[in-house]
Amino acid sequence: MFVRKVVNVLCFLALASCAPSKNSSGGVTTTEPSKTNGIETCLALGKKNTNLADTSSVVPTLTTLDPNYGQYIVKYKEAKGLTPSGQPLREYHVSTMKLTSISGDLYSLQIKGTIKEKSKILAQVAAESDVDYVEPDYPIEPIPQTPAAIMPDDPYFSKQWFHSTLNSLAAWSVDEGSDEIIAAVVDTGVDYTHPDLAENMWINKDEIPNNGKDDDGNGYIDDVYGWNFTANNNDPRSSSKAPHGSHVAGLIGARGNNHVGVVGVAPKVKLMALKFMDDSGAGITSNAVRAIDYAIQKKVFLINNSWGSNRFSRTLSDAISRAAKAGILFFAAAGNGDKGVGYNIDATPWYPASYTQWNVFSVAATTIGDRLTDFSNFSKNKVDVAAPGYAIYSTVSGVSYQMMSGTSMATPIVAGLAVLVKATNPDLDPTQILNIIRESSDKLPTLQDKVRSGGRVDSYNAVMLARASKNCALQ
Secondary structure (H helix, E strand, O other): OHHHHHHHHHHHHHHHHHOOEEOOOOOEEOOOOOOOOOOOOHHHHOOOOOOOOOOOOOOOOOOOOOOOOOEEEEEEOOOOOOOOOOOEEEEEOOOOEEEEEEEOOEEEEEEOOOHHHHHHHHHHHHHOOOEEEEEEOOEEEOOOOOOOOOOOOOOOHHHOOHHHHHOHHHHHOOOOEEEEEEEEEEEOOOOOOOOOOHHHEOOOOOOOOOOOOOOOOOOOOOOOOEEEOOOOEOOOOOOOOOOHHHHHHHHHHOOOOOOOOOOOOOOEEEEEEEEOEOOOOOEEHHHHHHHHHHHHHOOOOEEEEOOEEOOOOHHHHHHHHHHHHOOOEEEEEOOOOEOOEOOEOOOOOOEOOOOOOOOEEEEEEEOOOOOEOOOOOEEOOOOOEEEEOOOEEEEEOOOEEEEEOOHHHHHHHHHHHHHHHHHHOOOOOHHHHHHHHHHOOEEOHHHOOOEOOOEEOOHHHHHHHHHHHHHOOOO
């Protein structure tokens, strides 16, 4: 016990003596100890989580069978043995009713008819002995983004002010990420041909491109870069009408030191493109769940989720629990409020940020002045940290770049930081990585009572704590 205490003290001293502070010009100096990271000992990281499947804190709420929707999710008690390719299971013609496989024990039920007819069908389906539950296939709303400035035609690192706030240059001197770490982007798709993204795109090595076969046997043919769950095809690119996913991907991991455009928080990473929202930026729960299950099957490190809805979905909650059981981190945007005004999601939940599984890590957005943006949602209990989310410059579809604002931008910044932490110390378990991000954040008076950590993330503090933790007896 005495030895462990000494090691922990040494770890703390090593971290404090090397942490950077910002000089008057906004740069980074490493000669003064940081006074804002709030870390006292490596014990703050906590022990390894030996029960990742524990989701006992998740208590799904009951949902009524509202007949005003046209599509529902049916959860059977046992899987019906079909692959998740979307083929019809069986089709009825009672004012047209079709049941289609989503994945495993989940099916999509489409109904047309009068309210009375749909109510009767829903009641009959829900009453079947092998049905666990039925709920609407809720629409998932895009989190609105607002272009924050006129786009310059010479995109460079200097346009990305948030890197100075995060101390990215100092962090990259410790670690730049890893090409072995996979980050899934569940969004409007990712332009895998973009010159700043192409080198960092995940490629399915178990699939032979364009041979018309499902080589890896996962139910998806020629899924080289991921999958398009909206069109049910193998082209998960974002379009120029909905470049949101490519913007998100660039913030996680646009390639660095390639003499092109911008750089992500983790210059080295593999980005998986999972498209479940269409060109209008809208999607449905069942397609989000299919994307999450795809990521689980491919054993990604994290899933970025810059989208949401104000409706609780047991189906989505169960999918997040499956990701938790697999040890996958689930980063979620806190949401952009109502009509540009953020609100407390403790009182008015926003999902998936409001789900309570251990792997859900919610992110609020801050300005260049380290204040919560006017539009950002917040919560002392449900939102973990804040990150820059205003006038954020990143990749978009085509050979293009754009500034956007939103918690949608803050979230992938934190996801990229998780990649840096994992690369710095691969022995950390998922819960310890989340603890590092929270504990290493810069504690700011403007964020007290607004986010759980009371801070805005700091990349250098985080990787230094991750490096120091190699000598901390983390069991």
